[in-house]
Amino acid sequence: MATRSLARELALLVLGQVSDQKPTAAADLAMDSVLEQALESLMQHWRESLDSSADELEQAQQTLLDSELQVDGPAAMPKSREHLRSCLSMAEQVLNGLSASLELPRLLMLGDQEQIRRGAMERVSCVLDKRDRIDSELDSVMEGWRLSRLPRLDRDILRLAIVDLRDLATPAPVAFSEAVELANRYSDEQGRRMINGVLRRFHDAASRAVG
DSSP states (O other): OOHHHHHHHHHHHHHTTSOSSSOOOGGGOOHHHHHHHHHHHHHHHHHHHHHHHHHHHHHHHHHHHHHHHSTTHHHHHHHHHHHHHHHHHHHHHHHHHHHHHHHHHHHHHHSOHHHHHHHHHHHHHHHHHHHHHHHHHHHTTSSSOOGGGSOHHHHHHHHHHHHHHHTSOOOHHHHHHHHHHHHHHHSOHHHHHHHHHHHHHHHHHHHHHHO
């Protein structure tokens, strides 16, 4: 994995440990401590998601079995099968996320740690220093939603993408691709669609303003 991608992912984990309500300076963050807390929080998130996924799978399987035994079961079976497929897809996503989380510490060890840390903290500093402006700009293209209503990880993925576009001169296609990749690892299908749509509207609005 490229150093830049690792730095962006590390920045996402660090931001997850910073309060959205209380101002925090990047210089006040102890990287090793924050990263350890971030990885622990992430593992706890996936453990809870895996438990939830297992419960959903059990319910979907039971519903499918019940529909096979009922007189009007055949009519309900397509819906039951679709529920089961959805649960299997959710379980696959959780397992992929858990696998990626377990792999991250090894990737950080193999990479240029100092360069990765510098890149991560540069992104964290930009987000923390300019969060009000970034959030306001994102809210302007949310189309009926507010940024505050999104899950924290989705908010931070969007914020990091704006930093890439505005402060690090990352080409839009690259910034979009990296944001979607983070969403693939840490969000769900709805989150991925939301992130992709918001970033495209943001870029289109910025392009019109320049034009």
